[in-house]
Amino acid sequence: MINKCISTYLIASLIVLCFSKELSAQQRLSFGEDNYLGSYHITVGYDKTTHLIFPHKIVYVDLGSADLLAEKVEQVENILKLKANVEGFSTTNLTVLTGSGSYFSFLVDYAIAPKELNIVLAEKTTGKENSSTDFPLSPFPRANDGIASTGAKALFENKSLNQTYMEKLSGLVMGRKQTRHLAGLAKYNMRFALHGLYIQDDLFFYHLQVANRSNISYDIDFIRFFIRDKKVGKRTASQEREIFPHYIFNPTLNTIPGNGSLDQVYVMEKVTIPDDKVLRIELFEKKGGRHLSFLLTNKDILKAGLLQ
CATH class of the missing domain: 2.60.40 (Immunoglobulin-like)
Known part of the structure; x- marks a missing residue:
């Protein structure tokens, strides 16, 4: 009788353990391709300045390393100047958010003579609506049709400063x-x-x-x-x-x-x-x-x- 009770208890414990593992597996979420955002690759130099021209006002900038310098152009809200703080720095990253909510991610490498010095970044558009992108106060010509940003958006409180x-x-x-x-x-x-x-x-x-x-x-x-x-x-x-x-x-x-x-x-x-x-x-x-x-x-x- 005792052996039968022990056997019944063991079987019940195994069932509960298996059920718990299955439930845990069901609750564990995994990332899919739609969860990942790519990063654009750019190069910057020590003796030359690279300009990134965004479609909207820059509201946030994060630098992965102090080896990289970034500054907004005076009196212009949508142009970011980049330059190397030290020569030959290791690969780092740069993140920029604009007032429209667009999220831009970059991997940045050092180059003695960067090929692209003026880069126009455009918001990703679909269909015929908003097929053109406005570039306020952008004095530089487009090197190409621009780089499309990802569809990720961040929401910001509407605030005007006089x-x-x-x-x-x-x-x-x-x-x-x-x-x-x-x-x-x-x-x-x-x-x-x-x-x-x-x-x-x-x-x-x-x-x-x-x-x-x-x-x-x-x-x-x-x-x-x-x-x-x-x-x-x-x-x-x-x-x-x-x-x-x-x-x-x-x-x-x-x-x-x-x-x-x-x-x-x-x-x-x-x-x-x-x-x-x-x-x-x-x-x-x-x-x-x-x-x-x-x-x-x-x-x-x-x-x-x-x-x-």
Whole structure:
């Protein structure tokens, strides 16, 4: 009788185990071809600039490595400039989202002389509707019929920013007097500093000041903002996310004479960062080596003052 009960229990246990495995297999989802998005292959150089021309405003850019530099063209919302930060870098990736919700993914390799310097990217269209693609403020000719993006979409909240309003508030920032810099770096007889940080209507206003204490003029190549890991191990890849300004006050002043200075205001969308991240602000000299940068922590950003 005991043996019969044991046999019955074992059989029941096996049935439950088999049923559980079958149920687990049914619940486990697998990826199909429709779940994967391809990446376009592009090359960039150290001495040449590659331009990517998107059909809509660029709202998000992610760089897989600090060896790659990316910057939006001033006063133009849909053109991204790419350049190598170091020669001969390893393959990395680039992700771009546009205001229409289009998602673009790229694999980027280094090339001494890239063949394609101006690339037009088009949204994928089907049928006769929307058969043509609008390229706002795109001064470069098409190298071909464009590269079709994938059908993946991201939805964004509809938000309009008034340039006149941002210009007015930036003027108020320039008029604020500060007795000390919030953060910065002094090097090469130069000083690159955050002179003030303010918030108004969910917009951050970064008052940057560059002082040239040498007799040699300083030509600004670009200033970039990106969020990165605070600490990076030797065998750990750093994740970086570049953020772009909605507006720049004094954008055309790019040369600082000897013993001169320059003040600019960068208007950014409100962003706070985790404690294990930092905001890095970089200044690059055109055709020179006096590159400067400094870091802001979340604690620094939370000290932003009210503008009005």
